Amino acid sequence: MFLFATTISRSAQNPSCVVLLRRSITQKAFAKTSSRTRTLAKSQGKVVILGSGWAGFGLMRQLDKKNYDVTVVSPRNYFVFTPLLASTSVGTLEFRCITEPVRGYSKDVDYHEAWCNKIDFDNQLIHCSSNLDDNKDEKFTLDYDKLVISVGAYSNTFNTPGVKEHGIFLKDINDARRIRARVLECFEYAAQPGLSEEEKSRKLHFAVVGGGPTGVEFSAELYDFITEDLSRLYPQLMDYTRMTVYDVAPKILGNFDKNLSNYATSKFKRRGIQIKTGTHVLEVKKDSLCLKEEGEVPFGMLIWSTGLMHNPLVESMTQVAKEPKSQRIITDRHLRVLDKDSQIPIPSVYAMGDCATIQEYDLPATAQVANQKANYLSKVFNREARGKEITEKGFSFDNRGSMAYIGKWEAVVDMTPVHQKATEGGHMAWLFWR
Structure with a gap:
């Protein structure tokens, strides 16, 4: 209190200093009561991406950072190249060979290592809790102009005990x-x-x-x-x-x-x-x-x-439409999340990756689908930032086939979606897979 009075007294000789001091104190008091920090620095506002997997990380990489203020919220601060995850488990590859840090890609991306616990669609807010050891579960709130839900899915246990x-x-x-x-x-x-x-x-x-x-x-x-x-x-x-x-x-x-x-x-x-x-x-x-x-x-x-089974965050979202069997979020062809009752897109909310599916266009929960959805949505956002009309008819999946390693430098490659005779098994297939 003495320090505050002394500061005011010394600043009385300079009225501008008093104004600045009062403004600083008012801003600090406001910061404690509200976490709304909506940015006006970028022309298209803030895009918040939930997740750092194939969908979220892919979108983050391709978004126009000059026009969008990009924030990523994910409990892990890296992307994993999942097709080679099995190789790292036995030492064929080292762990760092299949990961890429979120912050390492661009200095223009803000990142929070945290879980998203709840989404307030009406006020365009997400409620999060820290995943860091030093402040585990500490709560904070972020706002958004556009929200992209790409939180992935959990392994399905089918409620099997143990x-x-x-x-x-x-x-x-x-x-x-x-x-x-x-x-x-x-x-x-x-x-x-x-x-x-x-x-x-x-x-x-x-x-x-x-x-x-x-x-x-x-x-x-x-x-x-x-x-x-x-x-x-x-x-x-x-x-x-x-x-x-x-x-x-x-x-x-x-x-x-x-x-x-x-x-x-x-x-x-x-x-x-x-x-x-x-x-x-x-x-x-x-x-x-x-x-x-x-x-x-x-x-x-x-x-x-x-x-796979639904993510707990998706389970908690009662306002959105969900596929009855898999409980994945339902979107339209433009990847906009649909309201459960009206079946109308919720403003400025999108979903992609394993946690989402498209209405009347069900696709498998694979990295290939998630990556293509990220490519599509980034083009849509970037066109909007340049003021161009969105002429796309909606997302369309281009199935490029499947591959699997079967040991001893052999693999199986199934590209029948590309050509009905495009199948191969053996060493040549392994070279293609590799």
């Missing part, structure tokens, strides 16, 4: 690190003296639930890691090591051409990787799977890769 506690997902770098550590831990445990053959076999059984591209590619990478690297370090344990891929579907790689699916299956079986399709997991315990068809099956490590 999956979250005892299984490992493969969605992020931290998952890959955990897998690498767990594989080595299983081999070190089995190498200890005094263990029975049964105990070694239990610990060296690696189970993968999910026969889609992610599950198949991880199985292939793990097979290479065991046969090429760990076999030199633990030759005495190779006879106890086994891998099994479980899937409720009748075959693995169900979205691929039938011949390629059969090719991958035959290659896996020839290498000793068991494939058990039509299998239902009832429960996951600490060291075992409870299967409807076989009963209890022990494992040393379980990888769960069975598709």
Whole structure:
């Protein structure tokens, strides 16, 4: 109080100083009661992007920073090149090779490492909580002129008991690190003296639930890691090591051409990787799977890769239209989020990536779709910034096919959407995949 009075007294001789001081005090008091910081520096205002995955990061990179004030909110401060995530889990690639920092791309992008907990569409506000250790869960609010929801999706457990506690997902770098550590831990445990053959076999059984591209590619990478690297370090344990891929579907790689699916299956079986399709997991315990068809099956490590489910933020959004089965946000062809009751686009709100789908134009939740949506929306925003009319008829997906690595420098490539005969399996397909 004394310091304040002294400052006023000394400033009385200069009225302009008093005005500035009062203005500063008023602004600080206002800052404590409101977090509205809408910028007027850029002609098109503030674009807030939720998420730093294929959709969010792609849009951030391509937006015109001269006309848009771009802010990214994401619990992770980097982008992950997910197709090579399985490779990092076994050491084929180092983790830094498949990541790119959000802040490293452009100095004109503002970033907050935080979760978005709630969206206030009426007042154009998002309520967030910090994901930093030093101020974990500290709340703050941001406003927006345009909001792009690209928060992705979570791994679907189908409410199977024990999956979250005892299984490992493969969605992020931290998952890959955990897998690498767990594989080595299983081999070190089995190498200890005094263990029975049964105990070694239990610990060296690696189970993968999910026969889609992610599950198949991880199985292939793990097979290479065991046969090429760990076999030199633990030759005495190779006879106890086994891998099994479980899937409720009748075959693995169900979205691929039938011949390629059969090719991958035959290659896996020839290498000793068991494939058990039509299998239902009832429960996951600490060291075992409870299967409807076989009963209890022990494992040393379980990888769960069975598709996607809605993000908690999407679940909390009661105002938007959602697809009944997947609960993904429904947008129109221009990626504008639709109101649940009126089916009219909510002003200035867009959604793309795994968390969203297009009305009457359902697309798979893949990186290819998310990347193309980011390309489309960036063109729309940039045209608006230049004052040009939006002539696009809406987003249209250009399916360029699918690829999957199946081990031993072989892959399967299915580009039948491009040409009906464009399928390949083997070493040449691996070169193309790589």
